[in-house]
Amino acid sequence: MFDFLQNILGKEKNTSKNVAKERLRLVLVHDRSNVSPHILEALKEDMIKVISNYMEIDEEALEVSLSNEEDSVALVANIPILKMKRNYQG
Numbered sequence: 001m002f003d004f005l006q007n008i009l010g011k012e013k014n015t016s017k018n019v020a021k022e023r024l025r026l027v028l029v030h031d032r033s034n035v036s037p038h039i040l041e042a043l044k045e046d047m048i049k050v051i052s053n054y055m056e057i058d059e060e061a062l063e064v065s066l067s068n069e070e071d072s073v074a075l076v077a078n079i080p081i082l083k084m085k086r087n088y089q090g
Helices: 002-009 016-033 037-052
Strands: 055-057 063-068 073-078 081-084
16 A cells, blocks of 8 residues: 555655666766765665664665765765654664
8 A cells, every 4th residue: 555655646666777776876976076886875874874763764765965066075965754763772
C-alpha cells in the first residue's frame, strides 16, 4: 500500500535509473571539487548514522553535494526529517 501511495505522489524508488543518476552526480561533484566520490559517499553515510541518533530521516531522499564557489567549497545537505526521537540512541 505504501509503495502504491509513493507512486501516486511521485516518490521515486531506488531504481537502476536513479542509482545511475546518483553515481553520475557524484562523479560531477568530484570533477568540480576535487573530492573523491568515495569520500563524499562515506561522508553521506556518516551523516546518516549521526543524525539518525536524534531523528528519523528519509535516507532515500537525502541529498548531499558540494558547491564550488570562486575560492571555497561548501557542503550542501538536504535531509528530509520524518520525526524527532524522544530518546538519544547513541
